[in-house]
Amino acid sequence: AAGVIQSPRHLIKEKRETATLKCYPIPRHDTVYWYQQGPGQDPQFLISFYEKMQSDKGSIPDRFSAQQFSDYHSELNMSSLELGDSALYFCASSWGGAGKRNIQYFGAGTRLSVL
Amino acid sequence: AQKITQTQPGMFVQEKEAVTLDCTYDTSDPSYGLFWYKQPSSGEMIFLIYQGSYDQQNATEGRYSLNFQKARKSANLVISASQLGDSAMYFCAMREGLGNFNKFYFGSGTKLNVKP
Numbered sequence: 001a002a003g004v005i006q007s008p009r010h011l012i013k014e015k016r017e018t019a020t021l022k023c024y025p026i027p028r029h030d031t032v033y034w035y036q037q038g039p040g041q042d043p044q045f046l047i048s049f050y051e052k053m054q055s056d057k058g059s060i061p062d063r064f065s066a067q068q069f070s071d072y073h074s075e076l077n078m079s080s081l082e083l084g085d086s087a088l089y090f091c092a093s094s095w096g097g098a099g100k101r102n103i104q105y106f107g108a109g110t111r112l113s114v115l
Numbered sequence: 116a117q118k119i120t121q122t123q124p125g126m127f128v129q130e131k132e133a134v135t136l137d138c139t140y141d142t143s144d145p146s147y148g149l150f151w152y153k154q155p156s157s158g159e160m161i162f163l164i165y166q167g168s169y170d171q172q173n174a175t176e177g178r179y180s181l182n183f184q185k186a187r188k189s190a191n192l193v194i195s196a197s198q199l200g201d202s203a204m205y206f207c208a209m210r211e212g213l214g215n216f217n218k219f220y221f222g223s224g225t226k227l228n229v230k231p
Contacts, residue, residue, distance in 0.1 A: 033218065041223075042206060042223050042224055043160070043221050056217070056218050058218060088158055090160060101167065102210065102217070103150065104150070104210075106159065107159075
């Protein structure tokens with residue numbers, strides 16, 4: 001079965017540079033979520049999109065932005081990168097509706113290293 | 116207050132034995148979902164099991180079962196017949212509400228080591 005696809009898997013950037021992370025949800029899933037997981041920490045929710053509109057916002061810095069496109073893929077744009085942005089970034093997708101369990105399935109993550 | 120609490124930072128279990136990973140949650144919403152995920156050292160987050168707040172029976176998925184005690188607000192994961200491949204970080208998570216767009220709250224995780 002198709003899973004959530006994230007690209008790139010690894011990314012190395014320097015301070016103050018920009019980065020774009022991409023996420024392709026499981027086909028027919030209508031909601032995408034972004035999470036940030038620092039070393040030794042639990043995933044922290046950043047932002048989510050339902051049917052291409054922002055549905056919820058968590059601890060996403062103002063330097064970050066995200067969107068979901070017409071084909072349901074999503075991109076997380078990160079500008080003015082800081083050393084503290086080094087983390088594993090997960091995208092997850094789910095499919096909702098009445099009576100559904102709305103399980104979030106995660107991609108393999110993008111490991112971002114800011115030097 | 117913490118939404119999800121996992122009090123065991125690390126645990127050891129002998130291969131082929133059963134192990135229980137603890138999880139307690141805090142919510143005033145009558146509708147919620149509880150999830151367990153496994154994160155091996157390779158980093159991916161793998162869905163294991165789901166329990167809905169209105170589910171009458173404890174969830175089971177193969178060797179995984181969820182011991183759901185609603186009054187105590189606990190959702191412990193039981194892994195039977197542990198295997199070496201079960202060594203990983205395990206996260207308990209909760210979604211408040213039934214909406215598809217409701218975000219997850221994660222616990223701090225339990226690192227499980229299975230000894231041969």
